Amino acid sequence: MALPRSAGSLDPRSESILRAVIDEYVQTAIPVGSQALVERYGLGVSSATVRNILAALETSGLLTHPHTSAGRIPTDAGYRHFVESIVDSSQLPAVEQLMIRHQFGQVQHASEQWFRLAATTLASANRIAGLATPAKPRAAHVRRIDLVSISDRLASLIIVFREGALRQVLVTLAEPVEQGDLTRAAVILDELMAGRTAADAERALARIDGDGPIQSLVRRVGERVLAAVRDYDATVIEEVFSDGLLHVMEAPEFERSDKLRRVFAALENRAYLGELLDRVAGTNRVQVFIGAENAPEEMRDVSLVLAPYGEPGRAVGVVGVLGPTRMAYTQAIGTVRF
Amino acid sequence: MALPRSAGSLDPRSESILRAVIDEYVQTAIPVGSQALVERYGLGVSSATVRNILAALETSGLLTHPHTSAGRIPTDAGYRHFVESIVDSSQLPAVEQLMIRHQFGQVQHASEQWFRLAATTLASANRIAGLATPAKPRAAHVRRIDLVSISDRLASLIIVFREGALRQVLVTLAEPVEQGDLTRAAVILDELMAGRTAADAERALARIDGDGPIQSLVRRVGERVLAAVRDYDATVIEEVFSDGLLHVMEAPEFERSDKLRRVFAALENRAYLGELLDRVAGTNRVQVFIGAENAPEEMRDVSLVLAPYGEPGRAVGVVGVLGPTRMAYTQAIGTVRF
DNA sequence: CTTAGCACTCAGCACACGAGAGTGCTAATC
DNA sequence: GATTAGCACTCTCGTGTGCTGAGTGCTAAG
Numbered sequence: 001m002a003l004p005r006s007a008g009s010l011d012p013r014s015e016s017i018l019r020a021v022i023d024e025y026v027q028t029a030i031p032v033g034s035q036a037l038v039e040r041y042g043l044g045v046s047s048a049t050v051r052n053i054l055a056a057l058e059t060s061g062l063l064t065h066p067h068t069s070a071g072r073i074p075t076d077a078g079y080r081h082f083v084e085s086i087v088d089s090s091q092l093p094a095v096e097q098l099m100i101r102h103q104f105g106q107v108q109h110a111s112e113q114w115f116r117l118a119a120t121t122l123a124s125a126n127r128i129a130g131l132a133t134p135a136k137p138r139a140a141h142v143r144r145i146d147l148v149s150i151s152d153r154l155a156s157l158i159i160v161f162r163e164g165a166l167r168q169v170l171v172t173l174a175e176p177v178e179q180g181d182l183t184r185a186a187v188i189l190d191e192l193m194a195g196r197t198a199a200d201a202e203r204a205l206a207r208i209d210g211d212g213p214i215q216s217l218v219r220r221v222g223e224r225v226l227a228a229v230r231d232y233d234a235t236v237i238e239e240v241f242s243d244g245l246l247h248v249m250e251a252p253e254f255e256r257s258d259k260l261r262r263v264f265a266a267l268e269n270r271a272y273l274g275e276l277l278d279r280v281a282g283t284n285r286v287q288v289f290i291g292a293e294n295a296p297e298e299m300r301d302v303s304l305v306l307a308p309y310g311e312p313g314r315a316v317g318v319v320g321v322l323g324p325t326r327m328a329y330t331q332a333i334g335t336v337r338f
Numbered sequence: 339m340a341l342p343r344s345a346g347s348l349d350p351r352s353e354s355i356l357r358a359v360i361d362e363y364v365q366t367a368i369p370v371g372s373q374a375l376v377e378r379y380g381l382g383v384s385s386a387t388v389r390n391i392l393a394a395l396e397t398s399g400l401l402t403h404p405h406t407s408a409g410r411i412p413t414d415a416g417y418r419h420f421v422e423s424i425v426d427s428s429q430l431p432a433v434e435q436l437m438i439r440h441q442f443g444q445v446q447h448a449s450e451q452w453f454r455l456a457a458t459t460l461a462s463a464n465r466i467a468g469l470a471t472p473a474k475p476r477a478a479h480v481r482r483i484d485l486v487s488i489s490d491r492l493a494s495l496i497i498v499f500r501e502g503a504l505r506q507v508l509v510t511l512a513e514p515v516e517q518g519d520l521t522r523a524a525v526i527l528d529e530l531m532a533g534r535t536a537a538d539a540e541r542a543l544a545r546i547d548g549d550g551p552i553q554s555l556v557r558r559v560g561e562r563v564l565a566a567v568r569d570y571d572a573t574v575i576e577e578v579f580s581d582g583l584l585h586v587m588e589a590p591e592f593e594r595s596d597k598l599r600r601v602f603a604a605l606e607n608r609a610y611l612g613e614l615l616d617r618v619a620g621t622n623r624v625q626v627f628i629g630a631e632n633a634p635e636e637m638r639d640v641s642l643v644l645a646p647y648g649e650p651g652r653a654v655g656v657v658g659v660l661g662p663t664r665m666a667y668t669q670a671i672g673t674v675r676f
Numbered sequence: 677c678t679t680a681g682c683a684c685t686c687a688g689c690a691c692a693c694g695a696g697a698g699t700g701c702t703a704a705t706c
Numbered sequence: 707g708a709t710t711a712g713c714a715c716t717c718t719c720g721t722g723t724g725c726t727g728a729g730t731g732c733t734a735a736g
C-alpha cells in the first residue's frame with residue numbers, strides 16, 4: 001500500500017470532517033464514529049454521508065480503523081495533513097499571551113532559569129511536556145576566564161562564553177600556587193583568549209614562551225581551557241530542560257508503562273534529539289515531527305513541535321513541546337511559536 | 339492490630355526464613371510459598387514447618403498475604419527488620435569496588451559532573467534510580483565575585499562559593515558601563531566579600547560610601563550579590579541529580595503507569611526530599627526509608643537508601659538510591675555506603 | 677448525490693468452570 | 707514438645723461461551 005500524496009487537496013467538506021475527527025479524538029482518545037460526529041458537530045448531513053466520506057479519507061490514508069466495528073482514528077499522515085493546514089494560522093488567545101508575558105517579565109535575570117521557565121511555561125500551557133535548550137553558537141567565543149583557588153593544589157577554572165554559558169573545571173596543580181598568581185595567570189589568559197574561538201585561542205597560546213612559573217601555569221591551564229572550549233563546541237545539546245512529563249504520563253495511551261518507558265528513552269536519546277534540533281535550527285519556522293516520521297523506534301509514539309529562537313546563523317536554541325501523537329497541535333503550535 | 343515491636347529478636351531459624359522470603363521476593367516479584375522456599379533454599383525442614391513459621395512471622399507483622407491462597411510477601415516492617423539486621427555488615431564485592439574506583443579516577447575535575455557520575459554509578463550498580471545532591475554548607479561563604487559585560491547595559495554577575503558552587507545572575511544597569519569599570523567594581527566587591535557569609539557581607543557593604551559612579555555601581559551590584567547569597571542559603575536542595583529512572587520503570591510493580599506517576603511526583607516533591615536530606619545529613623550513617631514510613635502519600639511505593647558525605651557540620655551532600663520497596667537492600671546499602 | 681434501512685462484524689464484558697498453588701488444621705510420628 | 711504427613715478448603719488465573727452494542731458497509735429509495 002503506497003502512501004498517497006497526503007498533501008493532495010481535499011474538498012472542503014472532507015477537510016472539515018477530518019478536522020472534526022482529529023478534534024474529537026484529541027479530546028477523548030476514543031475512536032470516533034460517524035454518529036457521534038454528526039451529533040456533536042452540527043454538520044448538515046446524515047451519518048451515512050459521513051460514513052462515505054470517512055471511508056474515502058481512509059483510502060487516502062488519513063484515517064484508520066483499529067478494528068472493523070470501531071470508529072476512526074487519525075493516522076500520522078492525517079495529523080500531518082491537519083498540521084500543514086493550520087501551521088501558519090494559529091494564534092494564541094490573548095489571555096494566554098498576556099499570562100506568559102507576565103511570567104517572563106518577572107524573570108529577566110538568571111539566564112539558566114530562563115530555559116527552565118520556558119519549559120515550564122510550555123508544559124503548563126499545553127498540559128504536555130515542554131522542552132528548551134540553551135542557545136548555542138556554531139563556534140564558541142570565550143568571554144572571560146577566571147581562576148579561583150580552592151586549596152593548595154586545587155583550583156577552579158571558570159570559563160564564561162559569550163552567550164552566557166558557563167563551564168567550571170577543577171584543575172590540579174603540580175605545586176602549591178597562591179591566589180595571587182592564579183589571578184595573574186587568569187588575567188593573562190583572559191587577555192589572550194577573550195573574544196576568541198578555540199582555533200584562534202590555540203594560536204595565541206602557542207605564542208606564550210618563557211619558562212617562569214607563571215608562564216608554565218598559563219600554558220598548563222590554557223590547555224585545559226582549550227579542551228573545555230572544544231568540548232563545548234562538540235556538545236550539540238548542552239542540556240535539555242524539560243518539564244511537565246507528569247502531564248504526559250496522565251494520557252490514557254500511556255497507561256501501560258512500557259509505552260511510557262519508550263518516551264523517556266526517547267528523551268534520553270540525545271543523538272536523535274540533537275539531529276532534530278539541528279534540523280530545526282536551520283530553519284526559522286515551527287516544525288512538527290509526528291509519530292512514525294521519527295526514525296528511532298522509541299519515538300514512534302510521540303510527536304514534537306519545535307521552533308528555533310535566537311539570531312539565525314549565530315547563536316540558536318530550540319524550544320518546543322513533546323507529547324503523544326494525539327495532542328492539541330493547534331494550541332501547541334500557537335504556544336511554541338509565541 | 340497494634341504494630342508489634344518489629345525489632346523484637348527472632349529465633350535464628352525464623353530470621354533466616356524471613357531473609358529467604360525477602361531474597362526470593364526481591365528477585366522474582368511473585369509471592370513466595372512454603373514449598374518453593376524449601377526447594378530453593380536447602381532448609382533442613384519440611385514445608386509444613388515452614389508454613390508454621392511463616393504464619394508466626396505473619397502475626398508478627400513482618401509478612402502478609404495478598405490473598406488466602408497465595409504465597410507471602412514482606413511488609414514494610416519486614417523489610418525494616420531485614421535492613422536493621424544487615425545495615426552494618428554489607429560490603430560491596432571487590433570487583434565492583436574496583437570498577438567504581440576506576441570510574442571516579444577518570445573524572446576528578448569538573449565538579450558538577452561528579453554528582454552526575456555519582457548518580458549514574460549508583461543507578462547502574464543497582465539497576466535502580468540513583469540520586470545525588472551537591473554538598474551544601476550551612477552558611478554560604480563567598481569565594482569570588484566577577485562581573486562580565488554582556489552588552490551596554492547588561493552584565494553577568496558570577497558568584498563562586500567556597501564549595502565550588504556557582505551562581506550566575508544577569509544585572510541590568512541604569513546607564514552604560516564599560517568592562518573596565520565592571521572589573522574595578524568586581525575587584526572591590528571581591529575584596530569586600532570574599533570569605534564572608536551573607537550577614538558579614540552585608541555589614542561590609544554598608545560601609546561603602548561616596549557617590550562616584552563606581553561606588554554606586556558597587557552598591558547596586560552588591561545588593562544583588564547579597565540577594566543571591568541569601569537565596570543560595572535558603573535553598574535546601576540545590577539540585578538533585580538523578581539517573582536510572584528507566585530501570586525503575588522496568589520493575590513489574592510499575593507496569594501500570596499510575597503508580598509510576600507517583601514515583602515521579604515524589605521526586606519532584608522537593609519539600610519532602612529536603613526534609614529527608616536534612617535528616618540524613620544530621621547523621622553519618624546510611625539510612626533507609628521504606629515505603630509507608632514516608633509521610634507523603636506519593637512516596638508509599640518506594641524506598642530510599644541515603645547516606646551523607648562531606649565534612650560533618652560544614653558542607654554536606656547526600657547520595658543514595660530510590661527504588662521500589664522491593665529492592666536489593668543489601669546491595670543498595672553496600673553501594674551507597676561505599 | 678444523499679439518505680434510510682439493514683445485515684454483518686467484532687471488541688468488550690459477564691459468567692462459569694476447572695486447574696493449580698498454597699494455605700491452615702489435625703492427627704500421627706519422632 | 708516439636709516436626710511432619712495428610713487433607714480439606716480457598717482463592718487466583720486462564721480458558722471458553724454467549725451476549726450486547728457500537729459502528730460499519732452496502733443496497734435501494736428519495
